[in-house]
Amino acid sequence: MSKPRIGLFGTGPWAQMTHGPALAAHPGIELSGVWGRRPDAAGSLADTLATSAYSGDDGVDALIAASDALAFALPPDIQAPLAARAAAAGKHLLLDKPVATTVEGAREVADAAVRAGVFSVVFFTARFEPATARWIDEQAAAGDWFTAHAHWLGSLYPEDPEGQQKPDNPDNPDNPDNTDNPDNPDKTDNPFAASPWRREKGGLWDVGPHALSVLLPLLGDVADVTAVRTEPDLTHLVLRHAAGAASSVALSLSAPKAGSGNAVELRGRHGVARMPEGRGGAQQSFESAIDALLEAVRTGRPHDVDARFAARVTEILAEAEHGIAASGASGA
Numbered sequence: 001m002s003k004p005r006i007g008l009f010g011t012g013p014w015a016q017m018t019h020g021p022a023l024a025a026h027p028g029i030e031l032s033g034v035w036g037r038r039p040d041a042a043g044s045l046a047d048t049l050a051t052s053a054y055s056g057d058d059g060v061d062a063l064i065a066a067s068d069a070l071a072f073a074l075p076p077d078i079q080a081p082l083a084a085r086a087a088a089a090g091k092h093l094l095l096d097k098p099v100a101t102t103v104e105g106a107r108e109v110a111d112a113a114v115r116a117g118v119f120s121v122v123f124f125t126a127r128f129e130p131a132t133a134r135w136i137d138e139q140a141a142a143g144d145w146f147t148a149h150a151h152w153l154g155s156l157y158p159e160d161p162e163g164q165q166k167p168d169n170p171d172n173p174d175n176p177d178n179t180d181n182p183d184n185p186d187k188t189d190n191p192f193a194a195s196p197w198r199r200e201k202g203g204l205w206d207v208g209p210h211a212l213s214v215l216l217p218l219l220g221d222v223a224d225v226t227a228v229r230t231e232p233d234l235t236h237l238v239l240r241h242a243a244g245a246a247s248s249v250a251l252s253l254s255a256p257k258a259g260s261g262n263a264v265e266l267r268g269r270h271g272v273a274r275m276p277e278g279r280g281g282a283q284q285s286f287e288s289a290i291d292a293l294l295e296a297v298r299t300g301r302p303h304d305v306d307a308r309f310a311a312r313v314t315e316i317l318a319e320a321e322h323g324i325a326a327s328g329a330s331g332a
Helices: 013-025 039-049 056-065 076-088 103-116 130-142 196-206 208-219 282-299 307-330
Strands: 005-009 030-036 053-055 069-072 092-096 120-123 145-153 222-230 234-241 246-252 261-268 271-274
Touching: 005 013, 005 056, 013 030, 013 039, 013 282, 030 039, 030 056, 039 053, 053 056, 056 076, 069 076, 069 282, 076 092, 076 103, 076 196, 092 103, 092 282, 092 307, 103 120, 103 307, 120 282, 120 307, 130 208, 130 271, 130 282, 145 208, 196 208, 196 234, 196 246, 196 307, 208 234, 208 246, 208 261, 208 307, 222 307, 234 307
Parallel strands: 005 030, 005 069, 030 053, 069 092, 092 120, 145 246
Antiparallel strands: 145 261, 222 234, 234 246, 261 271
């Protein structure tokens, strides 16, 4: 029996470091190809992974046709229309978070998957790290949680000597930190720092999905969200959950390095529970996400973190973003 063929959309750091190696090494699938917006990048990564390269709009259709499922390592609002296109062609989806940064885009993907009867899994990293996934299942089964606090505080950008994140370089808006200059003392070692969508959307959209992916299965859906943002890029959320609990979240990509990290703490009838630290690597987690998609296809049972779950995450984040914008306008 032939192995399922999974193609990869994307050639950036996430594709190079996690998605590509995990797909190429997985014994249960065949990597059917790599698509990139730049032909040279697609060719380079395809050579590394010993697969075929695709580019351009014709390449999109060609890779979809050559695959049974598609994995995505693209900026969210580039991912969404391509994912909907793949679903409409009857292909299963292995998506990155956030699926989209607009409610319309996220719903388009979820609706396309439902209409086509295809399965989807979204790579919310914490949900596929073995220790964290077990902890979430255990705490969800225990229930009776009164409140929770989560923080996801990344340190993506260079700091000044006082430990503060440096502002964008106004002289070069296409490369705000001048990170293509190897002699630049402000150059960051984090390959994701040059990501335009992360710089524009900040921690709310990049690490906010991680926090929600943990809190929602523990406390239930969100009925109301209040959001406050301060600079540089620190967003606080207060969530009122439909079942009655409340939680708070702090999100940033611009935390001082010494103060960065992520954690979740629950308090309730059973006492205090904290999310385990020292979790495994991203490639191992992505391999688990591949397994989850294969299991959904094999059994016919949708995974808990599918495109519909991801669309709900986008709705909550969009509500928070709207609230921040409205409070800024009213205070102007």
